[in-house]
């Protein structure tokens with residue numbers, strides 16, 4: 001679930017890199033593996049800094065100052081395709097035609113087929129296994145085919161329309177054409193989020209695209225709008241041009257954005273993430289009453305920081321049971337779920353969260369989390385609660401059981417890694433060590449989001465119901481994905497230490513280590529720990 005952003009400033013003398021950097025910091029929760037910015041300066045010259053690590057690791061004052069130019073594109077990465085090598089850090093660049101840069105959030109399901117056609121028909125060299133490099137080259141090839149010496153909006157619309165017909169999957173993208181402007185577009189089902197805003201100034205207007213509205217809000221942009229599914233927005237210093245290019249899709253946004261990925265202070269597709277989480281808490285409280293009866297033997301409601309807090313508080317209000325922060329989070333440790341490798345995820349739960357015995361001793365506790373995916377967090381948390389003296393440990397999840405792989409930009413490719421796969425609630429509770437697990441009903445989750453935008457008639461709920469709205473997700477594809485991208489497959493691949501490719505990334509001073517290794521996650525070999533599945 002990467003984060004993307006692009007900025008065009010009305011005054012070309014001001015450097016876009018500073019606000020792009022700020023924007024990426026606000027999108028850090030969407031990707032912790034790599035970060036990058038490409039800017040465009042005088043005479044259409046491009047400047048780049050990207051590599052593995054968090055935003056604060058990749059950028060410093062010195063390299064930001066070298067990113068000159070009043071427009072640019074930024075990205076934070078959480079890989080769902082290819083590897084976590086430096087050379088797959090985004091944005092990607094291709095020199096022909098015109099000099100194009102692209103950053104992508106999402107995942108393509110027909111990557112193999114696209115790669116083949118780029119090779120056989122377009123004779124384009126693809127140097128990584130990243131699906132984002134494919135997207136860029138499809139866009140570039142479609143632009144090439146317009147055969148124009150100079151580019152116009154019309155040609156870009158034609159190229160993106162072609163791309164919509166070729167690329168199957170979830171994709172929200174920002175692109176930049178050297179010396180021309182910036183572009184945002186979103187797949188025909190609008191699975192992944194992208195919005196934009198305008199900031200008026202004396203010289204004209206500044207324009208910014210972002211995965212989440214929080215960035216635009218914080219940087220003073222207004223008139224914030226979502227890009228519609230199948231729409232493209234082109235921004236130059238002269239004009240903003242929007243066009244809906246295909247009409248066969250229907251807005252089907254990923255519901256997991258509301259459950260977990262997005263920041264609560266973002267509004268996505270007209271739905272406040274915060275409000276939807278409050279509503280999830282409300283519905284989950286009803287579910288708890290339904291499953292446990294009216295005479296609840298729960299003394300206290302405890303959230304799992306960070307994401308579940310909003311819903312847990314609302315749930316405690318509804319149940320009229322005290323809410324207590326029993327787990328204290330180390331604010332310097334990032335998100336666990338999007339870390340690569342099970343061993344690292346498991347270790348980090350313990351390092352990140354500490355149980356306060358005071359709140360657990362001799363109590364029946366209801367722990368609330370936004371979701372239970374691999375069960376990494378919940379297993380550790382339940383044990384921590386017991387170690388801290390809890391009598392009974394109930395575990396409630398704001399999302400239904402996650403039983404199916406995600407193919408649109410969340411790295412959960414293997415059913416076998418999901419704790420709810422082939423298990424009923426009782427055996428999940430047993431696996432987690434809890435006295436009972438209570439899951440949100442899928443209809444209630446949908447209602448929690450739909451309440452704030454009734455125009456959205458369907459959400460991508462594929463991780464819960466196995467319905468893949470784009471088509472093209474065959475059993476063979478899922479089997480291939482499972483084989484190729486399970487934790488075990490990734491870790492064996494990474495341990496081969498294949499040499500870095502020609503990727504146009506910057507060699508950061510610590511490039512051979514991952515962010516996690518540099519920050520003292522010793523004992524974790526490579527970026528993907530091999531030991532332990534769940």
Ligand SMILES: O=P(O)(O)OC[C@H]1O[C@H](OP(=O)(O)OP(=O)(O)O)[C@H](O)[C@@H]1O
Nearest residue numbers: 306307335336337372373374375376377
């Ligand atoms: O069952 P699992 O595989 O452990 O995945 C689910 C957990 O991972 C996420 O937390 P994370 O630490 O990533 O982020 P947060 O701090 O925003 O809650 C999510 O909020 C759940 O707590």
Ligand SMILES: NC(=O)CC[C@H](N)C(=O)O
Nearest residue numbers: 001002079080081105106
């Ligand atoms: N999570 C994402 O959006 C990933 C984008 C892209 N598929 C990559 O792996 O880099």
Ligand SMILES: [Mg+2]
Nearest residue numbers: 304305306307
């Ligand atoms: Mg969490």
